[in-house]
Amino acid sequence: MSKQGIQKWKLSLFIIFSLPGLAFSSWISRTPEVRETLKASTSVMGLIIFGLACGSLIGLLSASRIISRKGTRFVALISVLIVIIGIFVISAGVFSAFKSIVFAGLIIFGLGYGLAEVALNADGSALERAAGKTMMPALHASFTAGTLIGAGLASAAILFKVPVLVHLLLIAGIEFILIFTFFRFLPEDTGKEDAVSRRQEVSSEKPVNVWTEPRTLLIGLIVLGMAFAEGSANDWLPLTMTDGFHVTHAQGTAVYGVFLTAMLIARIFGGAFLDRYGRVPVLHLCTAVSVIGLSLVIFSGNLTAAVIGVFLWGIGASLGFPVGLSAAGDDPKGAVKRVGAISFVGYCAFLVGPPVLGLLGEEFGLVQALTIVLIGIVLSGLVSRAAKQPAHQKNVHDTNSHSM
Template sequence: MNQALNSHQTYLWRIAIYFFFALPGYSMASWVSRTPTIRDALGASTSQMGWIIFGLALGSIIGLLSASHLIAHKGGRFVMAAGLAVSTIGLVIVGIGGSWLINGITVFWGLAVFGFGNGICDVAMNVEGTAVEKAVQKSLLTGYHAAFSVGTLLGAVAGSAAIKAGIPVTVHMGLVVAVILLSVIFLVRLVPAGTGKETGQDSNDPPMSARERMAVWKEPRTVLIGIIVLGMAFAEGSANDWLPLVMVDGYKVTPAMGSFAFGLFVAAMTIGRAAGGMLLDQFGRVVILRGSALFAIAGLLIVIFGQSYAFATVGIVLWGLGAAFGFPVGLSAAGDDPRGVAARVGAVSTAGYLAFLVGPPFLGVIGESVGLLRALIVVLIAVTIAGLLAPAAKPIGLGKENNETKLPHNL
């Protein structure tokens, strides 16, 4: 586990994790920005492209399920750095398959490698984030997830600029790889070794065995937190995949107006996460989760049953604010117990990413029958369940939820 750190070392660690959260967002948006170019180069149909992109989901799930075991043996710093390095290998393979070899199978396996690297890094950076929270006695994970959103925005802007400048996919991916690797080389020195590593030195309990790490999936509290994260991640993922089409099909607006509506959602969610740490320290997890669920419910109701585009955009802002907190707050709650922190954060992360990967296609199937607007009722139900289960995120070992709001802000 981490050695004692002075305030300056802790500050550098805290700042470094913001960048570690931004880098996967940057790399993911870089890939997404070039999907039209790669699709056209491959001559792939929509269904064929769907199967190629499935490689990303496959690699991500394997990475998420493997992460807790890797962190338990190697620590969060090693797994974060290794995950980002592996993801760059995947990007190189994607660039070669989509630009030089023009081979869909190569792109599929490149995405699988990319997804695996991002999957293990995702769990490791959240484990690091929960450790920083404990070190500085402040709620930070919502801000860290806002950094991921900022990284995504920067990647999207850079990708758009690369397309306009006519930069080939391989060159673009090579530049992204260089940015990520150089950043990791600089940042990794600022992160203490051993976070999440199961040694038993800092506890009266022995380190968790592999069987015990798998057993966290049966713990009632972890399961309930996983359901909270699943419901709130479904609210986020459904907007990411469907909101522009929801507005175009449901409100008969132009694609540009649909994209603007999605931009409002992303902006609201990013602003909510940026302010989340302050709100969590003031009101505590349970109040924030209940409030965010109510915001999302109100927003979804307005979008589903609103009669005008202008009114629906109000609902979209509320939906975005509501979706901002569930994932990071759930991960923070999963990390309360230092023993097995990687296993629990990994389990909850997996639940969230299953919602991201499986939820939107499921919504599409329902939307085919009843329309996308009415299909959002499923999201509404999921968010309602998440809000009702909010007390499961109450901090371990604290008699009252408000106890977590009186933390010394020492940095």
């Protein structure tokens, strides 16, 4: 592909990467009002929101097979359209105050979200190979930026008393315009396997099973620990600060903003550090920074030290997931399946980890419960050598870099 084609691909993928984050934070930001409209208890609201997790898992598990037949561009387009349909159904449920309709809308929304997670990461992995540069952290920064933009727009909508229905439909319109403007610049055949390859794999005596590959499993462990660290902050950090350090709700949310800002900064600049120093040294550094940051939050008992710790926590947790996805895509053969598997592991950490933390927090307090997150990060650091780029892939990578 020409340099100009890669630049268009890169710009388009960065924009499309932000769309799931934009949609997700737009929905999350309006959930308090949705709960009031539906007259749902906290437990019932939890069951409704579980529809999002169910749909996401279906999307994650089915994405690789669809991509192998249709390619990442097709799945990226379809996934965002499914998210938009989900937003419409959710909006209808909120407007009519029917809990079951909102639940169904969240299943649809989650299905699109899960498909997008695999398709966009697989496309990002292919972009890295084509460009000869590390781009996955910056792509995930685009997702983080999308969540921040979505939260900002939602705050403005709440401030100006824009109804939830109108707000969500406007977000759906923005997503529709952006996906149809930019999806065409993604390569059509990325991730697609031809019929002959599929028949050979089916008839092979030893079909590819990424779940039995030691390197893939170790990469999954890296992602598991770091995604747990990220997901725990997303779900529990504001409450941890209010319960453990006796700050106001607004201050707790502001501290969460510190975490997101740290993640965004690290992901923007992380690619340059990875290209210069390599994955393993950077992951070791991230582990150390995360451990220091979380230790300050757990053991300092001081608000100022804890806020500094939250910033370090965000910096350290920022690169594990994207680096794991880059490592999963090193070998073009089977890259989509490996990226799909690692995406599934990461999302399970987001999904299962925080409830576990909540149960421990009920027993020991949320601040002390973060110790299990600390253990997960240490385990990720111990196996970080699995992310080292294979020598033959590194040579190809370097050749691509020199040719551009």
